[in-house]
Amino acid sequence: MSAVATVQPRAMRDTLLLSLYEAMLLDRNIFLVTADFGSPVMDNIRADIPDRVINVGIAEQNLINVSAGLALEGFKVFAYAIAPFITMRCFEQIRVNLALLSELRPMNVNLIGVGAGYSYVVSGPTHQCYEDLTVMRALPNMRIYSPADQMMAAALPARCLASNGPKYLRLDAQVLPVLYADALPNFADGFHEHRKGKTVCLLATGYMVHTALKAADALAATGFSVGIIDLFDLCGFSEEQLQSVLCAYRGVVTMEEGFRGRGGMDAMMFDYIVRRGLDIRMLNIGVEGEYRFELGERHVLHEHVGIGVGSVTEKVRGFLKSLPV
Amino acid sequence: MNMLQLDADVIERLNAKAQWVWEETLRIHRRSQETRVASSLSTIEIFVTLYYGGFMRFDPDNPIWEGRDRCIISKGHGSLCMYPILADLGYFPKQELERVCQAGSFLGGIPDPVIPGYETVNGSLGHGAGVGAAMALGLKCKGKDRMVYVVTGDGELHEGSNWEAFMFAAQHRLDKLVVLVDNNHISMLGPTDEIVSHRNLVRKFDAFGWSAREVVDGHSVVAIANALLDCQRDTSGKPKAIIVNTRKGNGVPGLENAPLSHVAAIKPDLIDQLLGERR
Numbered sequence: 001m002s003a004v005a006t007v008q009p010r011a012m013r014d015t016l017l018l019s020l021y022e023a024m025l026l027d028r029n030i031f032l033v034t035a036d037f038g039s040p041v042m043d044n045i046r047a048d049i050p051d052r053v054i055n056v057g058i059a060e061q062n063l064i065n066v067s068a069g070l071a072l073e074g075f076k077v078f079a080y081a082i083a084p085f086i087t088m089r090c091f092e093q094i095r096v097n098l099a100l101l102s103e104l105r106p107m108n109v110n111l112i113g114v115g116a117g118y119s120y121v122v123s124g125p126t127h128q129c130y131e132d133l134t135v136m137r138a139l140p141n142m143r144i145y146s147p148a149d150q151m152m153a154a155a156l157p158a159r160c161l162a163s164n165g166p167k168y169l170r171l172d173a174q175v176l177p178v179l180y181a182d183a184l185p186n187f188a189d190g191f192h193e194h195r196k197g198k199t200v201c202l203l204a205t206g207y208m209v210h211t212a213l214k215a216a217d218a219l220a221a222t223g224f225s226v227g228i229i230d231l232f233d234l235c236g237f238s239e240e241q242l243q244s245v246l247c248a249y250r251g252v253v254t255m256e257e258g259f260r261g262r263g264g265m266d267a268m269m270f271d272y273i274v275r276r277g278l279d280i281r282m283l284n285i286g287v288e289g290e291y292r293f294e295l296g297e298r299h300v301l302h303e304h305v306g307i308g309v310g311s312v313t314e315k316v317r318g319f320l321k322s323l324p325v
Numbered sequence: 326m327n328m329l330q331l332d333a334d335v336i337e338r339l340n341a342k343a344q345w346v347w348e349e350t351l352r353i354h355r356r357s358q359e360t361r362v363a364s365s366l367s368t369i370e371i372f373v374t375l376y377y378g379g380f381m382r383f384d385p386d387n388p389i390w391e392g393r394d395r396c397i398i399s400k401g402h403g404s405l406c407m408y409p410i411l412a413d414l415g416y417f418p419k420q421e422l423e424r425v426c427q428a429g430s431f432l433g434g435i436p437d438p439v440i441p442g443y444e445t446v447n448g449s450l451g452h453g454a455g456v457g458a459a460m461a462l463g464l465k466c467k468g469k470d471r472m473v474y475v476v477t478g479d480g481e482l483h484e485g486s487n488w489e490a491f492m493f494a495a496q497h498r499l500d501k502l503v504v505l506v507d508n509n510h511i512s513m514l515g516p517t518d519e520i521v522s523h524r525n526l527v528r529k530f531d532a533f534g535w536s537a538r539e540v541v542d543g544h545s546v547v548a549i550a551n552a553l554l555d556c557q558r559d560t561s562g563k564p565k566a567i568i569v570n571t572r573k574g575n576g577v578p579g580l581e582n583a584p585l586s587h588v589a590a591i592k593p594d595l596i597d598q599l600l601g602e603r604r
Contacts, residue, residue: 051466062455069459072444073467092449093486097456099405101446104438105389 190237398455451484
């Protein structure tokens with residue numbers, strides 16, 4: 001699927017909040033709760049629907065508890081904060097009052113975390129987020145959506161409003177190229193196959209889908225054709241459908257903007273492959289596990305930690321050569 | 326709301342219920358020695374006054390009836406005494422009290438909303454104030470004139486999340502929110518004043534924008550009822566706090582106000598002696 005120039009590139013949070021704004025105008029049961037985190041679109045929502053936009057202040061624990069309390073009273077809630085803070089500052093509140101309580105009481109709470117991976121480039125490791133997939137996927141009942149572009153982000157509110165349960169929406173903070181200008185992927189599948197290839201498939205999420213596309217181009221220039229899958233519903237994808245796609249390959253490369261080998265998407269795919277008995281080799285690409293403090297452009301930082309286009313291309317090339325003929 | 330008239334009959338009835346709940350709580354603890362009984366003996370009169378004193382609207386046949394007043398039992402470990410109350414009110418059969426902490430029972434050592442009448446998960450401390458505040462806000466937005474009571478412990482107030490919630494409640498003028506602090510002055514490892522002192526909780530709540538009052542004798546149903554009535558008459562528009570000074574392990578020699586009473590068990594012989602029962 002190719003980008004279309006008529007779609008104005010915007011940040012994911014803006015397209016998502018715009019969709020949410022429209023939904024809030026129609027449905028008085030929707031609340032937007034923020035931990036003193038905003039955006040220009042948020043300013044409009046605050047101005048037009050002040051009674052259903054709640055700023056709890058810089059208080060993420062209370063952000064979650066307030067969201068849970070409103071949800072128990074039947075409201076549909078979107079909680080909004082910077083990704084590492086909305087997932088890890090208040091993890092126990094999420095565990096107790098969302099993951100655990102939703103087992104017993106119906107609730108619709110959607111955590112919007114802005115700043116996946118390195119997207120807050122100059123803010124350093126406190127604001128960057130490489131652990132959220134690990135901690136959030138540890139929770140039963142928690143659904144994780146990790147969109148790769150603004151169109152997917154814009155589609156999430158309707159999707160979230162249609163189904164109960166707690167969800168984590170992992171948004172990039174930067175403006176990324178548009179991938180789904182013509183049509184959205186099938187949400188029921190939970191993934192989208194961008195390209196078919198031979199031998200190896202790159203299975204990426206969020207920003208790393210863009211890296212996968214570039215790496216695939218680089219590999220194609222040297223005669224390697226690899227497939228590309230955007231996995232955006234990390235806990236609810238169709239296992240059967242994904243298997244039907246992966247069965248065409250001998251190897252799969254997981255690509256995440258999170259720590260490698262610490263329970264993120266790589267562990268999830270390992271579990272999936274073992275559980276389903278798939279005959280496929282796997283390479284995991286993720287941030288090599290240490291906190292770093294260098295400043296630089298995102299693609300440069302990515303090369304430092306082994307997830308840049310160059311690093312990925314080399315690792316995939318080596319993986320291809322390692323596969324049995 | 327069915328306002329309580331504090332005549333002699335009502336007082337006698339509340340005192341009788343409090344005595345019965347105290348005895349039933351000990352009987353449960355005799356059968357299930359792993360239950361945290363000391364914390365549950367300090368809250369008895371709080372719950373008895375709320376549930377039997379006309380301060381709570383509820384429907385045991387429909388525990389999450391929309392028209393109910395909400396009671397968030399944030400110090401879940403200290404609510405063993407709620408089991409006989411809920412059974413007595415008809416939330417579940419009294420026979421279930423025989424099976425507390427046994428395999429297959431829904432009545433665990435720390436209550437969860439699998440128990441009819443419990444609103445939230447209560448095992449971890451510091452959650453009730455924020456959830457309860459938001460429920461009060463939600464009810465206010467829906468135009469529902471319903472109370473939200475949150476019962477918390479003084480040790481629990483060491484959790485910072487409470488104070489985030491208290492600021493939030495004051496900001497939104499959640500005047501139907503009443504926090505009752507079971508101020509038994511003892512945390513797991515000793516007196517709260519020696520761990521991290523709250524100093525003056527009434528003044529603290531007041532400084533946080535609440536209307537706060539103190540109940541000197543937290544084992545007096547009359548004093549608690551008067552404080553709750555005072556909250557009803559309060560037109561300040563502020564959320565309300567009642568600091569209820571209680572005794573951990575109330576009424577049990579050796580346990581009452583013992584610094585390390587939190588996880589202490591009462592020997593069955595002593596329970597029999599206290600209840601005047603022969604086995």
